[in-house]
Structures are given as structure tokens and as C-alpha cells.
Amino acid sequence: MLRRRIAAVVLTGLVAVVAHAQGAQTGRAPDTMQARVLACAACHGAHGEGTDNDYFPRLAGKPAGYLYNQLIAFRDGRRQYPPMNYLLAYLPDAYLHRIAEYFAGERPPYPVASTPAISATLLARGQQLAKVGDPSQKIPACVSCHGAALTGMEPAIPGLLGLHADYISAQLGAWRYGTRKSYAPDCMHEVASRLTNDDITAVAAWLAASPGPANPAFAPAGSLKMPLRCGSEPQ
Secondary structure, eight states: OHHHHHHHHHHHHHHHHHHHHHHHHHTOSOOSHHHHTHHHHHHHOTTSOOOSSTTSOOOTTSOHHHHHHHHHHHHHTSSOOHHHHHHHTTOOHHHHHHHHHHHHTOOOOOOOOOOOOSOHHHHHHHHHHHHTOBGGGTBOOTHHHHOTTSSOBTTTBOOOOSOOHHHHHHHHHHHHHTSSOOSSSOHHHHHHHTOOHHHHHHHHHHHHTSOOOSOOOOBOTTOSOOSSOOTTSOO
């Protein structure tokens, strides 16, 4: 089932790319970034708004530096997902910058926040981790890096809202076990390693249940004092 889904995603992307190329030769397709990123739309939505699939995240409105880092990571194999690895394999840095800037500038509406399927006690734990952290376990609050509105900080810290709980949980697990990596020092690996399974469930559910912000703007670069050194966000 997974192989068929991956094959279908790759085929959809390739069809979009080929259709664009054929249209360009006959003068029918506009030479715009919107046309060029049609291969992304099958999984991430026409404007990067995300889809109903738990594991295809929202791209729109995340800082361009973050999106660029992820595109590079998929292209170079530091993040593993075959359709992304395949589609990005031969794209140059400059073009990946353009893709990142395109989605960073998109502002589609946030999806309706999900209803949490966990206990009130666990949901309160998620709110605590997101807003306050847990000093006894040396766990910083999500807002200390991702901003008070959780919209991220320029140039490379992402927003955390508009994502499915299962996606957030899966990424925290990947950081914990080292299957997702960032530039050293890998601060997300440090944070995820201090979370229990219940902590991951709690914070993922609370974030997914939080409505999108009225103002989706990023926090300005350097405006937050980082609690940990992060290689993806050099000081």
C-alpha cells in the first residue's frame, strides 16, 4: 500500500511537470512559479495550505529559510521520503530558493482546528509544554523559539499551527530517534529526546487544536532569545 501511494504521488508530480513543459513549448502555460510548483500541489495543496492527509504538511507562510533548509535536506538525503527525494534530486540551490520564497509568501486560510482526542489533563500538559515548557526536565517552551503566536521566526524557524497532530507527533519522534536531522547542534533532537511519549501526544494534540493566528507574520530575526543553540538558526 505504501509503495503504491508513493508511486502515485511521484506519477502525479511527473505528470504535472511534463504537462507544464509541453504547454510551455506551445505557448499555452504561463511561466510562473505557481505553474512550476504544480508538482507540489498534489500533496501540499494549490497554495501550500496542506491537505486532509495527516502526513502532508502546510508549507504556506513558513519562513523561506526553513523551507529552503528542508528542500536541501530532502535533495541531499538528510530527510528521507522517496517522492520528495526523487522530485528534488537534480534541482539547483538557486531554484530551491525560489520555491521556498514562493511558499513563504503564500497566505491561504488556516484549516479549522481539530478537536483533540485526548483527556483534558493531557491537553493541559500540551499547553504547558507549548507555552511554559518544563524546567524540571530542561524542556524549553515551544513559544521560546517559535514565537508567542507560534508563527515561527525568520530566517529559519517554522510556524507550528495548521498541522495535523499525527504529523507533529511523527516529526518529534523522528527527531528523537535521529531519523530526521538538522544542522549541528541539532536543538530539536535535544528537545525531543527529553519528551516522554505522553508529552509528544499532548503537545501535538494541543498544537493541532489551536486556531490559526489572526496575524500570520513571522517574528523578526533575532527577536527571540534562543534557549538552545540551533545549527539551523545561527546566532
